[in-house]
Amino acid sequence: MSNIREEMPVLARHEGDWVGTYTLVDTEGKILDKHESHLSCQFPDDSPYSYYQINRYKWADGKQEEHKFPATYRDKFLWFDTERIEGKAWEIDDSTVILWFSYKTVPVAYLYEMIQISPDNNHRARTWHWFKNHQIYQRTLIQEQRIR
Template structure:
């Protein structure tokens, strides 16, 4: 089974997305805010069934770019890069759950809920950050498909 067949909700995310990431502490105080541009691809050839590029830009001009190639097996999308290790799976016809950990921070992990609108043009995402299994912050992400 291909990733397109096995993860039809993920397939709806194909393309480019722009938005804003807002990182908050447990009281809702803003710790960081920056713009984003994500590209979600399903390569026809190569070693990866999925390839995501995240580009971030802060108001002070700082920029970052990260690439996330993923493999498909057991009806899940698996990531194992120099930066993160994790997996994603679909839970209904609009929601994906992603679990990942940063390799440089072994006592920390995140759960992300990704929801795509029925028209496929809007996404809402939340990250729940855990350190030693205790939540300590959240990231709120609002995105729109680039036209």
Template sequence: MKLIRWRMPVLARHAGEWRGVYSHVSADGELIDEHRSHLICLFPDEGEWDYHQTNRYSWADGREETHVFPARYAEGRIWWDTERIEGCAWEIDQRTVCLTWSRKDMPGEYLYEMIQISACNSKRGRTWHWFREDELYQRTLIKEERVG
């Protein structure tokens, strides 16, 4: 078993499959977009990645997207540097993981994310705060349940 499961026990509780809904709202609270999600969070025992996440999104109009986010563990955090994003995540208490990241296709923008997992490890809530030139312009509200 890799070191990450011991050093990041809260994150390790996220292993498995999650289904939920992403609601993107403006800074004023107006709904911009909403879609369903299916995430798979893995901690591979072998290979170069310490953490591997696959996000599948689907919209009511039939659109679908899949994104893969492998990460490495170092210095008490997991670090992403993929075609789509770069950033890191760390634990702050027994239920909370924080992230800061940016999308490579959106220069001048960055996000902060907070994830809370339930004590029973079956539900989680996530919020993203989107900043453009250091000004909040959007939030993403995510409610998920473990399905596997």
């Protein structure tokens, strides 16, 4: 049986809890939304899922959301198929993970995310490039630090 930690060592470095800020901008750089985040990245031992992520978001007006993203592992790819999204993630070098996903409620749209982890494993920079009908229409800029 393949081992996700050995075959995806960059992804394994993301295990733990991360806090940060999501800033959504249009193609002109105008801020459309900004909110705080707390993500938990887990590799559960006693689960049908090789990877499990919980995203918690909080806006200045008090609005909050929480989303869970279980994923399976196969052939050096992480595969997501939840009620909300479908997608896959893979490593491209010793500090970068690429994620492609789409929201099931928006069939003409998809995202590419680049996740960059620092050499000390305590900081991440992430960007989402949002496409609709194969044209970019917005970006999400994410800056995070590990809290545990």
